[in-house]
Amino acid sequence: MFDIAWSSIKHRTGGFLGAFVALFFGSAVVTACGILLVSGLTSGIPPERYAAAAVMVGGEQSKPVKEDFDPVHAERATVPADLVDEVAAVPGVKSAVGERTIALSAADGRGEPVGLADPLYGHGWSSAVLGPVELRTGAAPRTDRQVVVDEEVARAGGLEVGDTVRIAVGTTPASYEVTGVVAGLDRQASVFFTDGRAKELSPRADRLTAIGVFADAGVDAGALADRIAKAVPGTDVYTGDRIGDLEFLDVGQSRGFLVGLSAAFGGTALGVVIFVIASTLGLSVQQRRRELAMLRAVAATPRQVHKMIGSETWLVSVVGASLGTGLGFVVADWLHGAYADVGALPADFELSYNPLPALASVVLCVLGARLAGYVAARRVARIKPVEALGESLVEAPELGRGRWISGLVLIALGLVVSIVVPLLIPGELAIAGAAGALMVLMIGSALIGPVLVRAVARLMGPLLTRSRVSGYLAAANSTANTRRLSGAVVPLALGAAMALLQVSILTTTQEEAKEQVADGVVAEWVLTPAGPGLSPELVQKVREIPGVTAATPVARSQVMLDYQEIDQMVTRQFGAQGLDPADLDRTLDLDVREGGLERLTGDTIALSRTAAGTTGLDVGDTAEVYLGDGTPKKLRVVAMYGKGLGFGDVTLPHDLLTRHTTDGLDAALLVAADGGRPAEVSAALDELAADTPALRVERPGDFAAAQEDAQNDQSMTNLIANAVLLLYVLIAVVNTLVMATTARSREFAMLRLIGTTARQTRRMMFMESWVVVATALAAGALIAVPPMVGVSLAMTEQPLPYVPPLVWVAIGGFVAVLGWLSISLPTRAALRRAPVEAATTRD
Structure with missing residues (x-):
């Protein structure tokens, strides 16, 4: 039968070429989705600052979910500072080093910002041993007003040993003497303080970013990691290239993004590809009605017709889908570049070019094509030969009853799901x-x-x-x-x-x-950062300005909510903001539908209309929430509001949210003034911005445009x-x-x-x-x-x-x-x- 099928293909290249094209490009799309999925599960970036450590210990950076991909927390999950001694006591550990990572911005001695290509982080000097950090010139910092900078910072700021550099945590600056310059890294710029100063600058002095472990001679890193994991439960232990997931928070988030994207987009793409393949093969079979009718007229059985079309479909689909997988790798690479351009993926995040997605694509496309070929040949194979000859010359005037009913039922179902369900x-x-x-x-x-x-x-x-x-x-x-x-x-x-x-x-x-942000911000000014964020103490400075009637800090993060969806528990991530309810009505209008934001204190939460509908929660219910760093909380719902698209689907008390963010900084500060003194307040804010690094004063319209x-x-x-x-x-x-x-x-x-x-x-x-x-x-x-x-x-x-x-x-x-x-x-x-x-x- 394959000989007959091959003969048909050679003499009917037009129709089969169309099917080949549909399968070729369809396989490319499915392969690209598969590559993104596998990359999300397996790829990463090798460590830099932690490259010298045998094992790294960090907080649990993802939430375990049965029978699903573990979602990654938006903020860094830290570990207790006193855990260093417990890790050091594990057999096979030579030494354990606590590591702190602090988001910074820098200016030179004249107050000019230091323009850096990479984000700037501060660390304690003792943690320099965790990576390829060696002094090129100068010496280690000895006092709290001395720092060592890397070559990128020194080059961008024109700094040498003995110069002064202004370094700010958020919007709180301080001046330091440069005592040394170390070799730079590829993905980050670094400043090293004394360990005591790093502890003071850390958002939480009692927590560490990670713990680096050096092994005794001859101790296998994998075996040591297993012992550490048993000795200190509730942590994640990393070895080899997986240490990059701990060092670079964006890597884990990128992997989660790729898995979520592939799951959502891949299913839709596969459905569209199968639909297009079925349509193309159906047209190809329809164009051969005369030939197939003649076969039926000369005693070909329905089984033989099905077998011949099936053989043709196998040949075309296997060749087309197999060749299309090569283009799929190109499409995946293009998608990677496009997502890197819009900031959804790090540019150096490497895709995993595993052959498994290509194999899966071929199998899915071939099976889809085979089913489509069977359905397309069903009518011509089952009708009587005389009727087949008649239909080969003139189309059947009416649709079959089953086709009519199926089409109308599907349309009715689609209308119900589209309109009634929402x-x-x-x-x-x-x-x-x-x-x-x-x-x-x-x-x-x-x-x-x-x-x-x-x-x-x-x-x-x-x-x-x-x-x-x-x-x-x-x-x-x-x-x-x-x-x-x-x-x-x-x-x-x-x-x-x-x-x-x-x-x-x-x-x-x-x-x-856009409309929600424009209507929701009722404050006269919005203070925003040009660096990592606004320092918490900035709020009090602004509130002390004469004429200011309200100053509302806004923190941003993402949280996870557990809820029941149909018959299973689901974990979903929502954009979150942290607000201080004091005088909130003067600065922000979230369109509260139920409850009140004045009760947003302690262990409470407010949800947007969409989030409340998604989770099935109402005012007075208890929400199971995992904060940005993975800390679980049971929070009482105190309000439901309408402007979730503009401001986030979840609103938490400001202090509760910021305690569980990586840097503890604010994203904005909304400022309202006495109606009679706007000019005085505006001038005072401009003066504050001039004296505060990385601080901008904007009007609500500018803030809305940025949003x-x-x-x-x-x-x-x-x-x-x-x-x-x-x-x-x-x-x-x-x-x-x-x-x-x-x-x-x-x-x-x-x-x-x-x-x-x-x-x-x-x-x-x-x-x-x-x-x-x-x-x-x-x-x-x-x-x-x-x-x-x-x-x-x-x-x-x-x-x-x-x-x-x-x-x-x-x-x-x-x-x-x-x-x-x-x-x-x-x-x-x-x-x-x-x-x-x-x-x-x-x-």
């Missing part, structure tokens, strides 16, 4: 359900696609028939060959619908977040992966339309032999393209609008999504041009052949 089930589940309903609606519409094409063709019939020859032929073809045109319409409609939905989610989210930029960066992160998927759909659209048009070469030749000119034929196909494009745009819009409305309801409580008119015009115009070019260019190519030659070629 009204009944608030939160992330409603958003995901509404967005996911697009594929359900698409499949349902594809099943009744011929009916949609017939309806549009009849509506456009009077317009088409104004042209006596070309228009008449176009109208007749469109009405008589609705199944063929439906195969061209479906991928075009899918591309339009996906583009509309993705852009709608992006623009609606951005516009709503909008941050939101845009997040939106770009979500858009990048979807752009790859949309590109695949566009390739599939062109592929399908070219297939459908090229297969009509014999038809074009017959028309020309009976007197139709080449110009009339081209005009006929141009008019048919109107039907295809109009049906695709109508179907795409009708399919996309319900999910768009559902997502808007879930996110903004408004049924109308924000989509600028120019977006509708751009997407519609692009789809129209793409459809027209994909039909007109193959038509012109087909008409170049002599009619007699083209008419005598095999179908």
Whole structure:
């Protein structure tokens, strides 16, 4: 049977080439998703500052979740300072060194900021032995006002031994004498204090960033790590390259990001790829109705027809999917670069080019293609030979009853999930359900696609028939060959619908977040940092300024909430802010719906409407929360508010949040003034900023614009992966339309032999393209609008999504041009052949 299949492929390259293209690019998309997933599970960055240690001990940086990837905490999980002695006492440990890492900013002796390419961190001098840190010039610091800087800091600040450098923790500066210069590192700039000074500057003196361990001679690092893990439970123990996960907090977060992205995007991508492959193979089989009918007429059994098409599918899918995996590695590399450009991944985070994703992609694509081939051949294989010959010449006039029912049921289900579910089930589940309903609606519409094409063709019939020859032929073809045109319409409609939905989610989210920030900040000024953050003591300085009536510090982090979703416990990460409730009504309006933010003290929490709906919590309930550094807390819900998109879905007491952040710094300070003294307050704030390094004074409009930029960066992160998927759909659209048009070469030749000119034929196909494009745009819009409305309801409580008119015009115009070019260019190519030659070629 494979010999027959290979013969069919050689003599029908057009249809099989279309299937090959769909499988080739589909396999590339699936492979790229798999590479990102494997990279999230296995990749990392080798250690630098901790490279000399045999073992490193740190806090538990992730939350264990059964049967799922362990999510990584947003802040650094620290360890108790007194744990050093316990680790040192473990057999095989030569010495244990406590390590503190402090976020800093620096200025030279003239007060000018030191521009650094890498983030600046401070450490105690005793921890210098953990990495390749050696003095190039000078000596170690001996007093609390002396420091050693690395070569990057010295070069950027023009510093030498004996110079003075201003170093700030947050917005609290101090002057230090440079006593030495050490070799620099690749990913960070370093300043070394005395151990006592490092302890004073640390956000929590009783905690350490990590503990470095040196092993006795001949002791294996892995065995020593096992002994340490048993001796000091509740910590994470690292060896080898895994130490990089402890040293670089962004590495673990990047791995979590890749796993989450792959899980969310990969499932959607696989569904779209299988759908496109099925559509393409269905069109390929439909174009062979005459050949397959003849086989049935000469006594080929249904089993033999299935076996032949199955063999053809195996050959094309194995070759296409296997070759496509190579492009998948290129796509994964491009995605890595794109995410690095928007700051979602470190530029030096290495992907894991493991062959397993390629193998999995081939298996999934081949199985999907085989199933699609079976479904496509089912009708022609089961009907009687005489009926098969009849249907090979003229399409069946009506859809089967089962197809009608299936299509209508899926459309009804998609509408319910899109519109009704967001009204009944608030939160992330409603958003995901509404967005996911697009594929359900698409499949349902594809099943009744011929009916949609017939309806549009009849509506456009009077317009088409104004042209006596070309228009008449176009109208007749469109009405008589609705199944063929439906195969061209479906991928075009899918591309339009996906583009509309993705852009709608992006623009609606951005516009709503922008409005919430603009309406929510009622303070007159916003103080923001140019460095790592604002020092906590800055709040009191501002409150002492005459005329200031309120100063609200805002801290930012991420927390995890455990909650019940359907029948299982789920852990989800939410953006969080920490607020001081004192005089909060003068600086910030979060649109409180229930409860009150004045009760936001102690072990309490406030949730946005979306977070409350997602977790099923209400005012008075107890939330199971894991703070930024992984500390578990049971917090009482005291308020629910509406402006979660602009300010974060979780709000905690300021002190509670900052105690569990890496640096203990604030992200902003909202300042309100007495109505009669704004000029005095403004001048005082400007003077404070001039004397305080890395402090900026902004108006709420500027702050809102900065928040909008941050939101845009997040939106770009979500858009990048979807752009790859949309590109695949566009390739599939062109592929399908070219297939459908090229297969009509014999038809074009017959028309020309009976007197139709080449110009009339081209005009006929141009008019048919109107039907295809109009049906695709109508179907795409009708399919996309319900999910768009559902997502808007879930996110903004408004049924109308924000989509600028120019977006509708751009997407519609692009789809129209793409459809027209994909039909007109193959038509012109087909008409170049002599009619007699083209008419005598095999179908």
